[in-house]
Amino acid sequence: MARTVQVTFDAHDPRALSTFWAAALGYVHPAPPGVELADGQDPLDAWNDFLASVGAPEATWNSRSAVEDPEGVGPRIFFQKVPEGKIAKNRVHLDVRAAPGLKGQERMAALEQECSRLVSLGARRLERLEPNEMDEGIIVMADPEGNEFCLD
Numbered sequence: 001m002a003r004t005v006q007v008t009f010d011a012h013d014p015r016a017l018s019t020f021w022a023a024a025l026g027y028v029h030p031a032p033p034g035v036e037l038a039d040g041q042d043p044l045d046a047w048n049d050f051l052a053s054v055g056a057p058e059a060t061w062n063s064r065s066a067v068e069d070p071e072g073v074g075p076r077i078f079f080q081k082v083p084e085g086k087i088a089k090n091r092v093h094l095d096v097r098a099a100p101g102l103k104g105q106e107r108m109a110a111l112e113q114e115c116s117r118l119v120s121l122g123a124r125r126l127e128r129l130e131p132n133e134m135d136e137g138i139i140v141m142a143d144p145e146g147n148e149f150c151l152d
Contacts (some may be wrong), residue, residue, distance in 0.1 A: 004075065004076075005075050006075055006076045006077070006078050007075050007076075007077045007078070007094070008077075008078045008079075008080060009077065009078070009079045009080070009145075009147060010080060010082040010084075010086075011079045011080065011081060011082065011145055012081070012082075012085060012145055013062065013081075013145070014062055014063065014064050014065040014079035014080060014081050015044060015062050015065045015079075016144065017065070017079050017143065017144060017145055018065035018066065018067050018077070018079045019044075020121055020122050020123070020143055020144050021067055021077055021079075021143065022067040023121050024096065024118055024121060024123070024143075025067070025069075025074070025077075025096070026069075026070070027067035027068055027069055027070065027074070027077065028043070028067065028068060028070045029043035029044055029047070029065070029066070029067055029068075030043065030066060030067075030068050031043055031046055032046055032047050032049075032050035032051075033050075035050060044065075047061070047065075048061060062081065063080070063081045064078065064079060064080050064081065065078075065079045066078045066079065086145060086146045086147065089148060090147055090148050093147070093148050093149050093150065094149045094150075095138075095149065095150045095151075095152040096114070096118075096149060096150065096151050096152065097152050098110060098111055098114035098151045098152065099111050099114075099151075099152070100152075103131070103136065104131060107131065107136060107137060108128075108130070108131065108137050111128075111137070111138070111139045111151045111152075112139070114151055115139050115141065115151055118141060118151075122143070122144040123141045123142060123143055123144065124141060124142045124146075125139065125140075125141055126140040126141055126142055126148065127139070127140040128140075136152075138150045138151060138152050139151040
């Protein structure tokens, strides 16, 4: 039987990083256990109310966060607070499929457009790798906490 996966990021600010990735991927923050969100209700505010109601110390409220694919197709992404900062290149990273099926300059133009959108959300552009005989071309980026990812 196949297993589902959750991708976990160590983070300095789990809620801020989860908010970036929710916007980047079109994901959503899930509601707290047993809570039905009203239309337009901020799920992070609902989490604050939930954590207060169960007596969680306010200092722990940003110790973790998660985002999920609203269609249930992609993996859940979990963010956990850690005391240390990022000090080395990621050994595993996400590839954000921003131009599937596109080739050449049409592909690179679509990647550039998505790169601009993600930069406006707080990402940094690191490197553009041009299409060649072996690769279709990508843009390497970093999220607001410096975790590398590729626009593919």
